[in-house]
Amino acid sequence: MIINLNDAASFLKEHDNYTIITHAHPDGDTLGSGFGLCLALRSMGKKANVINNEELPAKFRFLDVEKQDFEEQTVVAVDIADVTLMGEDMKARYGERVDLCIDHHGANRLFAKLSYVDSGAAAAAEIVAELVELLGIEMNADIADRLFTGISTDTGCFRYANVTPKTHLIAAQLMGYGANAAKINVAMFETKSKTYAVLEKMALESMEFHFDGRCAIITITQDMFDKSGSSENECEGIAALPRQVEGVKVGVTIRERRNGEYKASVRTHDPVDASAICSKLGGGGHRNASGCSLPFTLEEAKSKLLKVIGEAL
Ligand SMILES: [Mn+2]
Structure with a gap:
Protein backbone atom coordinates (compact mmCIF):
# COMPACT_ATOMS: atom_id res chain seq x y z
CA MET A 1 0.00 0.00 0.00
CA GLU A 190 38.23 13.29 -5.11
CA THR A 191 39.68 10.07 -3.74
CA LYS A 192 40.15 6.69 -5.38
CA SER A 193 41.97 3.58 -4.23
CA LYS A 194 44.98 2.51 -6.26
CA THR A 195 43.22 -0.72 -7.25
CA TYR A 196 40.28 1.30 -8.50
CA ALA A 197 42.56 3.65 -10.44
CA VAL A 198 44.10 0.65 -12.24
CA LEU A 199 40.62 -0.75 -13.00
CA GLU A 200 39.52 2.63 -14.31
CA LYS A 201 42.49 2.73 -16.66
CA MET A 202 41.56 -0.70 -18.06
CA ALA A 203 37.91 0.30 -18.32
CA LEU A 204 38.78 3.43 -20.33
CA GLU A 205 40.93 1.33 -22.66
CA SER A 206 37.86 -0.82 -23.35
CA MET A 207 35.72 2.13 -24.39
CA GLU A 208 34.11 1.87 -27.82
CA PHE A 209 31.80 4.21 -29.69
CA HIS A 210 28.61 3.55 -31.65
CA PHE A 211 26.01 5.55 -33.57
CA ASP A 212 28.42 8.30 -34.67
CA GLY A 213 29.75 8.75 -31.16
CA ARG A 214 26.35 9.19 -29.54
CA CYS A 215 26.78 6.00 -27.55
CA ALA A 216 29.91 4.91 -25.65
CA ILE A 217 30.30 1.48 -24.09
CA ILE A 218 32.79 0.40 -21.46
CA THR A 219 33.21 -3.27 -20.61
CA ILE A 220 34.55 -4.52 -17.29
CA THR A 221 35.40 -8.21 -17.10
CA GLN A 222 36.16 -10.43 -14.12
CA ASP A 223 39.67 -10.67 -15.54
CA MET A 224 40.04 -6.89 -15.08
CA PHE A 225 38.93 -7.18 -11.47
CA ASP A 226 41.48 -9.93 -10.91
CA LYS A 227 44.33 -8.06 -12.62
CA SER A 228 43.63 -4.70 -10.92
CA GLY A 229 42.85 -6.15 -7.50
CA SER A 230 39.70 -4.04 -7.49
CA SER A 231 36.29 -5.43 -6.64
CA GLU A 232 32.73 -4.99 -7.79
CA ASN A 233 31.84 -2.97 -4.74
CA GLU A 234 34.16 -0.11 -5.67
CA CYS A 235 33.43 0.09 -9.38
CA GLU A 236 30.22 2.17 -9.26
CA GLY A 237 32.04 5.33 -10.33
CA ILE A 238 33.02 3.82 -13.65
CA ALA A 239 29.41 3.94 -14.82
CA ALA A 240 29.71 7.74 -15.04
CA LEU A 241 32.69 7.70 -17.43
CA PRO A 242 31.25 6.89 -20.89
CA ARG A 243 28.64 9.66 -20.68
CA GLN A 244 31.36 12.21 -19.89
CA VAL A 245 32.60 12.09 -23.48
CA GLU A 246 31.44 15.02 -25.58
CA GLY A 247 28.61 14.07 -27.94
CA VAL A 248 27.69 10.90 -26.03
CA LYS A 249 23.97 10.74 -25.24
CA VAL A 250 24.00 7.18 -23.88
CA GLY A 251 26.89 5.90 -21.78
CA VAL A 252 26.87 2.20 -21.00
CA THR A 253 29.02 0.19 -18.65
CA ILE A 254 28.74 -3.55 -19.05
CA ARG A 255 30.08 -5.49 -16.10
CA GLU A 256 30.73 -9.19 -16.00
CA ARG A 257 29.45 -10.88 -12.87
CA ARG A 258 31.08 -13.75 -10.99
CA ASN A 259 28.53 -16.14 -12.51
CA GLY A 260 29.54 -15.10 -16.03
CA GLU A 261 26.37 -13.09 -16.67
CA TYR A 262 26.45 -9.37 -17.42
CA LYS A 263 24.92 -6.28 -15.92
CA ALA A 264 24.59 -2.96 -17.70
CA SER A 265 24.55 0.49 -16.15
CA VAL A 266 23.07 3.03 -18.52
CA ARG A 267 23.57 6.78 -18.11
CA THR A 268 21.94 9.22 -20.49
CA HIS A 269 21.70 12.88 -21.27
CA ASP A 270 18.23 14.29 -21.94
CA PRO A 271 16.13 13.69 -23.93
CA VAL A 272 17.24 10.04 -23.97
CA ASP A 273 15.46 8.04 -21.26
CA ALA A 274 17.72 5.46 -19.59
CA SER A 275 14.88 3.81 -17.72
CA ALA A 276 12.96 3.28 -20.99
CA ILE A 277 16.04 1.63 -22.51
CA CYS A 278 16.58 -0.64 -19.50
CA SER A 279 12.93 -1.54 -19.03
CA LYS A 280 12.94 -3.04 -22.54
CA LEU A 281 15.57 -5.44 -21.19
CA GLY A 282 13.81 -6.20 -17.92
CA GLY A 283 15.53 -3.55 -15.80
CA GLY A 284 14.75 -0.01 -14.75
CA GLY A 285 15.71 2.92 -12.58
CA HIS A 286 15.81 6.66 -13.10
CA ARG A 287 15.41 8.76 -16.24
CA ASN A 288 19.15 9.43 -16.60
CA ALA A 289 20.55 6.46 -14.67
CA SER A 290 19.24 2.93 -14.94
CA GLY A 291 20.41 -0.65 -15.06
CA CYS A 292 19.52 -4.12 -16.25
CA SER A 293 20.75 -7.68 -16.01
CA LEU A 294 21.91 -9.42 -19.17
CA PRO A 295 22.09 -13.20 -18.76
CA PHE A 296 23.75 -13.68 -22.14
CA THR A 297 27.21 -13.88 -23.69
CA LEU A 298 28.99 -10.54 -23.98
CA GLU A 299 28.34 -10.36 -27.73
CA GLU A 300 24.62 -11.08 -27.27
CA ALA A 301 24.37 -8.62 -24.38
CA LYS A 302 26.01 -5.91 -26.42
CA SER A 303 23.86 -6.47 -29.50
CA LYS A 304 20.63 -6.46 -27.47
CA LEU A 305 21.70 -3.21 -25.83
CA LEU A 306 22.72 -1.61 -29.10
CA LYS A 307 19.38 -2.52 -30.64
CA VAL A 308 17.30 -0.76 -27.95
CA ILE A 309 19.76 2.14 -27.75
CA GLY A 310 19.54 2.56 -31.53
CA GLU A 311 15.76 2.77 -31.23
CA ALA A 312 16.03 5.34 -28.41
CA LEU A 313 18.46 7.48 -30.39
MN1 LIG B 1 19.21 6.47 -4.01
Whole structure:
Protein backbone atom coordinates (compact mmCIF):
# COMPACT_ATOMS: atom_id res chain seq x y z
CA MET A 1 0.00 0.00 0.00
CA ILE A 2 1.23 3.49 -0.84
CA ILE A 3 1.32 5.86 2.12
CA ASN A 4 2.25 9.51 2.57
CA LEU A 5 5.11 11.06 4.50
CA ASN A 6 3.01 11.64 7.63
CA ASP A 7 1.92 7.99 7.66
CA ALA A 8 5.54 6.91 7.31
CA ALA A 9 6.51 9.12 10.25
CA SER A 10 3.64 7.73 12.37
CA PHE A 11 4.67 4.20 11.47
CA LEU A 12 8.22 4.84 12.66
CA LYS A 13 6.93 6.38 15.87
CA GLU A 14 4.62 3.46 16.62
CA HIS A 15 7.02 0.57 16.03
CA ASP A 16 10.31 -0.60 17.49
CA ASN A 17 13.22 -3.06 17.12
CA TYR A 18 14.08 -2.09 13.59
CA THR A 19 16.11 -3.92 11.01
CA ILE A 20 16.95 -1.52 8.20
CA ILE A 21 18.01 -3.14 4.96
CA THR A 22 19.94 -1.64 2.07
CA HIS A 23 20.36 -2.73 -1.53
CA ALA A 24 23.15 -4.98 -2.79
CA HIS A 25 26.34 -3.32 -4.09
CA PRO A 26 25.48 -0.59 -1.60
CA ASP A 27 26.02 3.03 -2.57
CA GLY A 28 26.28 6.20 -0.53
CA ASP A 29 22.55 6.78 -0.54
CA THR A 30 21.29 3.39 0.60
CA LEU A 31 23.98 3.34 3.31
CA GLY A 32 23.72 7.03 4.25
CA SER A 33 19.94 6.91 4.51
CA GLY A 34 20.04 3.52 6.26
CA PHE A 35 22.59 4.44 8.92
CA GLY A 36 21.12 7.95 9.25
CA LEU A 37 17.67 6.51 9.87
CA CYS A 38 19.17 3.99 12.28
CA LEU A 39 20.77 6.73 14.42
CA ALA A 40 17.61 8.84 14.23
CA LEU A 41 15.47 5.95 15.49
CA ARG A 42 17.95 5.26 18.28
CA SER A 43 17.79 8.88 19.37
CA MET A 44 14.02 8.36 19.76
CA GLY A 45 14.91 5.61 22.26
CA LYS A 46 14.26 2.78 19.82
CA LYS A 47 16.40 -0.18 18.90
CA ALA A 48 17.69 -0.28 15.33
CA ASN A 49 20.35 -1.96 13.20
CA VAL A 50 21.33 -1.78 9.57
CA ILE A 51 21.84 -5.21 8.02
CA ASN A 52 24.07 -5.76 5.02
CA ASN A 53 24.91 -9.05 3.42
CA GLU A 54 28.31 -7.88 2.32
CA GLU A 55 31.26 -6.01 3.71
CA LEU A 56 30.96 -2.25 3.35
CA PRO A 57 33.12 -0.74 0.62
CA ALA A 58 36.09 0.95 2.31
CA LYS A 59 35.04 4.46 1.30
CA PHE A 60 31.70 4.04 3.07
CA ARG A 61 32.99 2.51 6.30
CA PHE A 62 32.82 5.82 8.14
CA LEU A 63 29.02 5.60 7.87
CA ASP A 64 28.84 2.34 9.84
CA VAL A 65 27.35 2.26 13.35
CA GLU A 66 27.80 -0.35 16.06
CA LYS A 67 25.23 -3.12 16.17
CA GLN A 68 22.71 -3.35 18.98
CA ASP A 69 21.44 -6.57 20.49
CA PHE A 70 17.68 -7.10 20.29
CA GLU A 71 14.99 -9.22 18.73
CA GLU A 72 14.06 -7.89 15.32
CA GLN A 73 10.41 -6.87 14.88
CA THR A 74 10.12 -4.31 12.13
CA VAL A 75 11.83 -4.35 8.75
CA VAL A 76 12.42 -1.12 6.84
CA ALA A 77 13.97 -0.98 3.37
CA VAL A 78 15.71 2.18 2.17
CA ASP A 79 16.52 3.08 -1.44
CA ILE A 80 15.39 -0.37 -2.66
CA ALA A 81 13.14 -0.31 -5.73
CA ASP A 82 12.63 -4.07 -5.98
CA VAL A 83 13.39 -7.26 -4.04
CA THR A 84 15.75 -8.39 -6.81
CA LEU A 85 18.05 -5.52 -5.80
CA MET A 86 18.48 -6.89 -2.28
CA GLY A 87 20.89 -9.63 -3.33
CA GLU A 88 20.02 -13.33 -3.04
CA ASP A 89 20.59 -13.85 0.71
CA MET A 90 18.76 -10.73 1.76
CA LYS A 91 15.94 -11.40 -0.66
CA ALA A 92 15.48 -14.89 0.80
CA ARG A 93 15.50 -13.49 4.34
CA TYR A 94 13.55 -10.28 3.93
CA GLY A 95 12.02 -10.16 0.45
CA GLU A 96 8.52 -11.03 1.67
CA ARG A 97 8.57 -9.28 5.01
CA VAL A 98 9.46 -5.64 4.52
CA ASP A 99 7.02 -3.58 6.60
CA LEU A 100 7.96 -0.17 5.24
CA CYS A 101 9.91 0.87 2.18
CA ILE A 102 11.28 4.40 1.93
CA ASP A 103 12.40 5.09 -1.61
CA HIS A 104 12.79 7.66 -4.37
CA HIS A 105 12.73 5.39 -7.44
CA GLY A 106 9.68 6.07 -9.59
CA ALA A 107 9.87 2.43 -10.72
CA ASN A 108 9.51 1.08 -7.15
CA ARG A 109 7.67 -2.25 -7.38
CA LEU A 110 5.77 -1.68 -4.11
CA PHE A 111 7.00 -4.98 -2.65
CA ALA A 112 6.70 -3.76 0.95
CA LYS A 113 3.52 -3.84 3.07
CA LEU A 114 3.72 -0.03 3.15
CA SER A 115 5.63 2.09 0.66
CA TYR A 116 6.51 5.75 0.75
CA VAL A 117 7.97 6.66 -2.64
CA ASP A 118 8.87 10.23 -3.58
CA SER A 119 10.34 10.17 -7.08
CA GLY A 120 10.93 13.92 -6.80
CA ALA A 121 13.47 13.39 -4.03
CA ALA A 122 17.05 13.36 -5.29
CA ALA A 123 18.02 10.71 -2.73
CA ALA A 124 16.40 8.43 -0.20
CA ALA A 125 18.46 10.38 2.33
CA GLU A 126 16.50 13.52 1.40
CA ILE A 127 13.32 11.71 2.47
CA VAL A 128 14.91 10.49 5.70
CA ALA A 129 15.90 14.09 6.47
CA GLU A 130 12.25 15.10 6.06
CA LEU A 131 11.15 12.25 8.32
CA VAL A 132 13.65 13.27 11.00
CA GLU A 133 12.22 16.77 10.97
CA LEU A 134 8.62 15.55 10.96
CA LEU A 135 9.32 13.25 13.90
CA GLY A 136 10.80 16.15 15.86
CA ILE A 137 14.07 14.28 16.28
CA GLU A 138 16.95 16.53 17.14
CA MET A 139 19.37 16.38 14.23
CA ASN A 140 23.04 15.98 15.14
CA ALA A 141 26.31 15.88 13.22
CA ASP A 142 26.38 12.06 13.13
CA ILE A 143 22.98 11.82 11.48
CA ALA A 144 23.68 14.85 9.30
CA ASP A 145 26.97 13.39 7.96
CA ARG A 146 25.18 10.24 6.87
CA LEU A 147 22.25 11.96 5.21
CA PHE A 148 24.53 14.48 3.52
CA THR A 149 26.57 11.58 2.10
CA GLY A 150 23.41 10.03 0.66
CA ILE A 151 22.32 13.25 -1.00
CA SER A 152 25.77 14.20 -2.25
CA THR A 153 26.50 10.78 -3.78
CA ASP A 154 23.11 10.33 -5.47
CA THR A 155 23.38 13.76 -7.05
CA GLY A 156 26.98 13.36 -8.26
CA CYS A 157 27.97 16.11 -5.84
CA PHE A 158 24.90 18.23 -6.64
CA ARG A 159 25.49 18.16 -10.39
CA TYR A 160 22.63 16.03 -11.74
CA ALA A 161 19.17 16.96 -12.99
CA ASN A 162 17.59 15.30 -9.93
CA VAL A 163 18.79 18.21 -7.74
CA THR A 164 15.98 20.56 -6.75
CA PRO A 165 15.95 23.72 -4.65
CA LYS A 166 14.73 21.46 -1.82
CA THR A 167 17.79 19.24 -2.23
CA HIS A 168 20.04 22.24 -1.62
CA LEU A 169 17.92 23.51 1.27
CA ILE A 170 18.05 20.14 3.01
CA ALA A 171 21.79 19.82 2.36
CA ALA A 172 22.28 23.33 3.76
CA GLN A 173 20.33 22.42 6.88
CA LEU A 174 22.43 19.28 7.29
CA MET A 175 25.59 21.43 7.10
CA GLY A 176 24.04 23.65 9.72
CA TYR A 177 23.74 20.61 11.98
CA GLY A 178 27.41 19.84 11.50
CA ALA A 179 27.64 17.70 8.37
CA ASN A 180 31.23 17.94 7.17
CA ALA A 181 30.43 18.61 3.53
CA ALA A 182 33.95 19.32 2.27
CA LYS A 183 35.45 16.26 3.92
CA ILE A 184 32.64 13.99 2.70
CA ASN A 185 32.83 15.34 -0.86
CA VAL A 186 36.61 14.91 -1.04
CA ALA A 187 36.27 11.33 0.24
CA MET A 188 33.42 10.54 -2.18
CA PHE A 189 34.56 12.39 -5.31
CA GLU A 190 38.23 13.29 -5.11
CA THR A 191 39.68 10.07 -3.74
CA LYS A 192 40.15 6.69 -5.38
CA SER A 193 41.97 3.58 -4.23
CA LYS A 194 44.98 2.51 -6.26
CA THR A 195 43.22 -0.72 -7.25
CA TYR A 196 40.28 1.30 -8.50
CA ALA A 197 42.56 3.65 -10.44
CA VAL A 198 44.10 0.65 -12.24
CA LEU A 199 40.62 -0.75 -13.00
CA GLU A 200 39.52 2.63 -14.31
CA LYS A 201 42.49 2.73 -16.66
CA MET A 202 41.56 -0.70 -18.06
CA ALA A 203 37.91 0.30 -18.32
CA LEU A 204 38.78 3.43 -20.33
CA GLU A 205 40.93 1.33 -22.66
CA SER A 206 37.86 -0.82 -23.35
CA MET A 207 35.72 2.13 -24.39
CA GLU A 208 34.11 1.87 -27.82
CA PHE A 209 31.80 4.21 -29.69
CA HIS A 210 28.61 3.55 -31.65
CA PHE A 211 26.01 5.55 -33.57
CA ASP A 212 28.42 8.30 -34.67
CA GLY A 213 29.75 8.75 -31.16
CA ARG A 214 26.35 9.19 -29.54
CA CYS A 215 26.78 6.00 -27.55
CA ALA A 216 29.91 4.91 -25.65
CA ILE A 217 30.30 1.48 -24.09
CA ILE A 218 32.79 0.40 -21.46
CA THR A 219 33.21 -3.27 -20.61
CA ILE A 220 34.55 -4.52 -17.29
CA THR A 221 35.40 -8.21 -17.10
CA GLN A 222 36.16 -10.43 -14.12
CA ASP A 223 39.67 -10.67 -15.54
CA MET A 224 40.04 -6.89 -15.08
CA PHE A 225 38.93 -7.18 -11.47
CA ASP A 226 41.48 -9.93 -10.91
CA LYS A 227 44.33 -8.06 -12.62
CA SER A 228 43.63 -4.70 -10.92
CA GLY A 229 42.85 -6.15 -7.50
CA SER A 230 39.70 -4.04 -7.49
CA SER A 231 36.29 -5.43 -6.64
CA GLU A 232 32.73 -4.99 -7.79
CA ASN A 233 31.84 -2.97 -4.74
CA GLU A 234 34.16 -0.11 -5.67
CA CYS A 235 33.43 0.09 -9.38
CA GLU A 236 30.22 2.17 -9.26
CA GLY A 237 32.04 5.33 -10.33
CA ILE A 238 33.02 3.82 -13.65
CA ALA A 239 29.41 3.94 -14.82
CA ALA A 240 29.71 7.74 -15.04
CA LEU A 241 32.69 7.70 -17.43
CA PRO A 242 31.25 6.89 -20.89
CA ARG A 243 28.64 9.66 -20.68
CA GLN A 244 31.36 12.21 -19.89
CA VAL A 245 32.60 12.09 -23.48
CA GLU A 246 31.44 15.02 -25.58
CA GLY A 247 28.61 14.07 -27.94
CA VAL A 248 27.69 10.90 -26.03
CA LYS A 249 23.97 10.74 -25.24
CA VAL A 250 24.00 7.18 -23.88
CA GLY A 251 26.89 5.90 -21.78
CA VAL A 252 26.87 2.20 -21.00
CA THR A 253 29.02 0.19 -18.65
CA ILE A 254 28.74 -3.55 -19.05
CA ARG A 255 30.08 -5.49 -16.10
CA GLU A 256 30.73 -9.19 -16.00
CA ARG A 257 29.45 -10.88 -12.87
CA ARG A 258 31.08 -13.75 -10.99
CA ASN A 259 28.53 -16.14 -12.51
CA GLY A 260 29.54 -15.10 -16.03
CA GLU A 261 26.37 -13.09 -16.67
CA TYR A 262 26.45 -9.37 -17.42
CA LYS A 263 24.92 -6.28 -15.92
CA ALA A 264 24.59 -2.96 -17.70
CA SER A 265 24.55 0.49 -16.15
CA VAL A 266 23.07 3.03 -18.52
CA ARG A 267 23.57 6.78 -18.11
CA THR A 268 21.94 9.22 -20.49
CA HIS A 269 21.70 12.88 -21.27
CA ASP A 270 18.23 14.29 -21.94
CA PRO A 271 16.13 13.69 -23.93
CA VAL A 272 17.24 10.04 -23.97
CA ASP A 273 15.46 8.04 -21.26
CA ALA A 274 17.72 5.46 -19.59
CA SER A 275 14.88 3.81 -17.72
CA ALA A 276 12.96 3.28 -20.99
CA ILE A 277 16.04 1.63 -22.51
CA CYS A 278 16.58 -0.64 -19.50
CA SER A 279 12.93 -1.54 -19.03
CA LYS A 280 12.94 -3.04 -22.54
CA LEU A 281 15.57 -5.44 -21.19
CA GLY A 282 13.81 -6.20 -17.92
CA GLY A 283 15.53 -3.55 -15.80
CA GLY A 284 14.75 -0.01 -14.75
CA GLY A 285 15.71 2.92 -12.58
CA HIS A 286 15.81 6.66 -13.10
CA ARG A 287 15.41 8.76 -16.24
CA ASN A 288 19.15 9.43 -16.60
CA ALA A 289 20.55 6.46 -14.67
CA SER A 290 19.24 2.93 -14.94
CA GLY A 291 20.41 -0.65 -15.06
CA CYS A 292 19.52 -4.12 -16.25
CA SER A 293 20.75 -7.68 -16.01
CA LEU A 294 21.91 -9.42 -19.17
CA PRO A 295 22.09 -13.20 -18.76
CA PHE A 296 23.75 -13.68 -22.14
CA THR A 297 27.21 -13.88 -23.69
CA LEU A 298 28.99 -10.54 -23.98
CA GLU A 299 28.34 -10.36 -27.73
CA GLU A 300 24.62 -11.08 -27.27
CA ALA A 301 24.37 -8.62 -24.38
CA LYS A 302 26.01 -5.91 -26.42
CA SER A 303 23.86 -6.47 -29.50
CA LYS A 304 20.63 -6.46 -27.47
CA LEU A 305 21.70 -3.21 -25.83
CA LEU A 306 22.72 -1.61 -29.10
CA LYS A 307 19.38 -2.52 -30.64
CA VAL A 308 17.30 -0.76 -27.95
CA ILE A 309 19.76 2.14 -27.75
CA GLY A 310 19.54 2.56 -31.53
CA GLU A 311 15.76 2.77 -31.23
CA ALA A 312 16.03 5.34 -28.41
CA LEU A 313 18.46 7.48 -30.39
MN1 LIG B 1 19.21 6.47 -4.01
